[in-house]
Every structure is written in structure tokens, then in C-alpha cells.
Amino acid sequence: MTYSTTVRYQRYTFVSLAEVFAKANEEKSGDSLAGIAATDQRERVAAKRVLADITLREILDTPLIDPANDEVSRLILDSHDAAGFAPLAGLTVGEFREWLLDDATTGETIAGVQQAIAPEMAAAAAKLMSNKDLILVAAKIRNVTRCRNTLGERGVLGIRVQPNHPADDLGGILLTVVEGLLYGCGDAVIGVNPAIESVDTVAVILHSLDRLITVSGAPTQHCVLAHITTQLAALERGAPIDLLFQSVAGTQAANASFGISLDLLREGRERTLEHHAQRDVRWIGQNVMYFETGQGSALSAEAHHGIDQLTLEARAYGVARAFAPHLVNTVVGFIGPEYLYDERQIIRAGLEDHFMGKLLGLPMGCDVCYTNHAQADQNSADNLLTLLTAAGCNYFMGVPCADDVMLSYQSTSFHDGAAMRRLFGLKPAPEFLAWLEERGIVSGGQLAIGDMATHPLLGELQSLIGAVDVR
């Protein structure tokens, strides 16, 4: 089926829905790299006009990647809520955009049809929205999850403490965690990216984080972001897993390049739930997965099927939502300038990803970040951080001074988390806030700690840090 339109006497024809989707995107270097981007702004707007008139029914009936060859396509179709879809099916993408923006459409209204909104529909709407639109709609939606605490409620901004170390030195990792806690961070998760992808290392870090949470009493969850098979092997050897992590993408082939399948994710989740039932921990919910995503990952793995990176990102959320995660975040800006060239593209992608994730029902956070080979700097990160806080983002990263000394990129800091909470009047997760107040870290809603060297938490953790110090 071809699609065509006329823009000021010039005729534009698109040979497939995939071409309309790709060319309707805002400019991204990754789509250019894939050779599927609009050639100029006129063609881009022509594609947007065509897309605005396509119905959601037609999008559902026209899979961009053949379900016969792709299990993500099959998952999306099999899990689609046909009954809930009835009132939406006849809407064009243009009408769907207006319905989402309508003041009468509340977060609760949207929550009622989340499973009827397929990822490709969320992507289509994003393509017609301005940055402000993406913020406005996302801000309506709260997707609340529970593991050892409650994340995502209105008025709450979570922060992951990301205490990475270039050689997985436990003392260095734990000291970073303590400082993060003293800035009120760590409610989203205490999550370490290990430098060494070995079962022993992962198990040791998991044991240490678990002890730290037990000793400090902080109501939060931990995670070591190794490959899912490495984490499961650590679990097999007796290591405690709070959240099971995995990077996911929007095509079967891209997931295969990550060394995963939907079956593996399913098995991982089941084993983690069984493991939780056996541990003496006060779980308050069954959201046990943590996923990371990012535009461009499928193209990077040469597994994109000619589909644009925004749409594939939405499909990654289709994968994520099938496993009831506690945390999902796009690592926007990590992938490099060949996919998101500069600050403008990174900011756009961050807002699109957050909007689509929220619309699809995910507890969406964002690693607001950039690499040193992209046209961006910390001011770019400040901008996106502020915009996403306005959009109601569930959580951000907390890295000492935003400088990740293991992954060598810049994210957001403990200071940044405190700044956004102050600027927008937001609080940590409720259970975590109660603990922060009890420990005197937060008082009267404000950070009360000036100097961590004098806080008793450090002294209490000294023995723990000593116990893991084998040097």
C-alpha cells in the first residue's frame, strides 16, 4: 500500500507505512545512518501529514516487522487488549494526539486503555508532537510500582545511586553509596554496573549491597547490572537478587545480539520471584525487573529491519511492559553521535522516550547523559533533566558529580537529584523519605547533611566496609 499527499503543489509518495514512520521523525543522525530519514524538511512534514490521517486500526493491522519472523511483533499482537481498543480504533493519529492532550483526558483515562495502545501507536503520536506536547501528556500519567519501596507516585522523584568503580573495588563502591544516601539518593535502586562480567564479582557486589541495605535499614532495592545469565548464575550460587536487570531492544534480532530472548526474560522473572519468596525481606510488591533501553541499539546491532529508531524504542517498551518491571530507563545519549548527534537530538529523544514509556504503562526513568564524542555538555544534561522533571519522570541517575568513572560518560549527579527535588517540590519514595528523616539526613523536607565525614551512618558502615575489604 502506498501513501501520498501534496504539500504546496508538490506531490510526495511513500511506498510503505515503515517509510511514512521513518520520514515523519524529527531529525536523528541514526535514521540518516540507516538511510531511511526524510531528505529535507518538506518531505518530513509531508510524512507527518500522511501519518496524521492514518487510523490506529490501520497501524495495528499493518505490522512493521513480520510477526512470522519476530517474536517482539508476536508479543505485541498477542498482548493487545482488543476490547479496550474499540473506542480508539477509529481515531487517526492526529486525533489520537489531540485526545491525549485534551484536558478531559486524565492520567486515569489513559491508564484504562494502556494495554490497547500498541507501541507503534505511541511512536506515531510522538512523531506528531512538539517537545511541550510530550511533556504535557507524560505529566498526566503516573505508573506506580512496588518492590521494597513504592516508586512513581505523584510528587515523588526517585534517584538511582550508581556507584560504579573501574575495578569493582568494594570499598570504593560502598563509600559512593553512603555519600549518595546522604544526599537523599538511592530510593530508585542502588545499582552497580560491574566492570568485570564474572559470576564471582557480581555475587560479591550483590552480597555487599545487600548487607549495606540491611545494616543501614534503608528501604530500597539493589541491583548489579550484569548480563541476565550472569546474575542468574550468581543467584544459583546463593547471591541475593532484588531486581533482575537486562538491556532490551525492540526486535528479536537485536535482543539476540544482547544474548537474550523473551523466554529467557520470562524464566529470569519467575526465578527471581521464587527467590524473593524464600528470602527474609519485607517485599511490598512483585515488580522485580529492571530494564534499560535506548534509541539506536537495534541499528547498532544491525537488527533494525529498516524501521526507525524511535519506533523500535517503543517496541522495546512493548517488551519491557510484558514483565511488570520496577524500573525502566532509556539511556539517552549514551549510544553516541552516530545515532543522536547533538544536544538537540538527545533532548528530543529523551522527551520522546519518556512520553512513550509512560503512555505504554512503564515506570519510566531516564539516564540523562552524553558522551565525550557527542556535541553536548553538562548544560545539555541540565536542560533535559529539568524538562523531564517537569514531565514527571520517575527517576534519574545519581553519579558522583555526574562523572561515571567506569563507563566513561557523564550522567546526572547526587546534587542534580537534590536540585530537581528542590526546584519542583518533589520528595523521595515515601518509605525511603521516612528513613531519611529518621536518620536525620532530611529535615523539614530539606537536605540536612553538610558533611558526610561527621555523619554516624559513615561510622556504622565503616565496619561493613572493613568486612569486605580484603586488600
Place this chain on the structure above:
Amino acid sequence: MAREIQPQPQNQLTRALAELRARTPARLVVGRAGSSYRTDTQLELREDHAFAVDAVHSELDLNRDFDPQLVASYKLFEVQTQAHDKAEFLKRPQLGRQFSDEARATILAHCPTDVDFQIVVGDGLSSAAVVSQVPALLPLLAKGAQARNWSLGRTFVVCHCRVGLLNDVGALLRPRVAVLLIGERPGLATAESLSAYMAYRPQAGHTDAQRNLISNIHARGVPPDQAAARILALADQMVAQQISGIAIKEELTVNLDGKSVASRLA
């Protein structure tokens, strides 16, 4: 005017804290100005960013950047991928995954094929990393290969190189195990961090799922001697299992001196 400046934290660091802090390059205990950085911190970050960005754009030159003795003893030579300059390399990654025609001819003329162990050096995103780490790493790897009675390929240096070049190395030279020592994206803490990407019989179609990685090879990360031991141990596993990638898990915990910390904490 109300100012929320904390006292100099440095002065109040307990000795224990200072010792702990020395164990991580992370920027800890820097204090704060309200919910922001102190001015010193702010400017330090800007300074480090300036240097990191420069490291990305500097070109590698084998004869200028390497000790002539090292070049002579390993008969190192330099080739290019299909990316002509850094700008093209950054924008079009696929060009950095394939040798130029000239490079192919040069490599085939100078390198033995079907060897047990092939080491390739690539600039990647930091030539500074290659210049800093390779001189220490290369002799250790060569010695390890020799001790195992492996035939060792001739090492060469690739400018404008991406990780995916491993597949092209496989197509051209058919090594049993290939190691690509490649400069990592510079961070603020160091621009000298190297990665070793490894593959068993690399070939077209391989992705990261078929590769193993040892990253953060630098003075404050994984020092070259430990990196060499880990690379060789991974190569041993690949040879034994005739596969690479996610099916292979590193069993070493060299940074923990092999002591069982897990059992003490369980």
C-alpha cells in the same frame, strides 16, 4: 544575601574516610553550594571535559607515538579502515568496521594467516589509551601466547577503528582467537582507558553476543598485568570450549585477590 555554603569538607575528613576515598577515582566528598557544586568542582569538571573532547579528536601516529624499539621488535605497521578522518569515523561507524582496500593488501602481504592468537590494536575513541596501555600489554600477551605454544600473528595498528572490525580481521586472517585492543571513549576521570574485545574465530555476522570484553584497562582500573592474565584466561576458555561470547563467563576475580568474600558476607 543568604548563602548556603558548607565548611571545607576536606579539613574534616577523618583518616579512615580519606583512605577509603583514595580507593575510588569517583568525585566524592566535594561538598555543595546549595543543591549545586562548589565553584572549584564546577570548573574542574569543565576542565576535564575540555581535555576529554580533545582526546577524541587527536589522531594516532605509530611512528610518533610509540617507542621505536617496540615498533621494531613487534614489526608493527599501521593501516586504515574505510573512514578517512575522525569526523567521518564518528558519523559513519560502519566505515570503521572494514579495512580499506589498501589495508587489506598490506595485511595479507605482511601477516601470517590461520594463527592461534592474533592481536590487533585500534585507536577507537582514544589514541591516548592505546599509547598508554599497549606498550605494557603487548609483550605480556605475546609471552603468554608463547608459553602456551600458540602461533602468534603479526600485530598491526588500525586507525579509525571500531569494534566490529574483528569480523573483518576474521575474514582476512582466519585466526583461532583474535584480540582487539581498542581505545575507549574518554571519560572525565581518564582518557587512557583501553578495552580488549575478543572473539573465537571471528567472522561476518558476529555481534557483541559472540564477543568477550575486558574494559577499563588503565592505571586506576585494571592494570596491564591483570588485564593480560584475564585476556589469556579468556582465550584459554575459548580454545577449550571452541566458542566465545555470552557462553563464556570469566571465572577470575583478580581484584579481590581470589579470597572468598562472598562466603564471609553470606
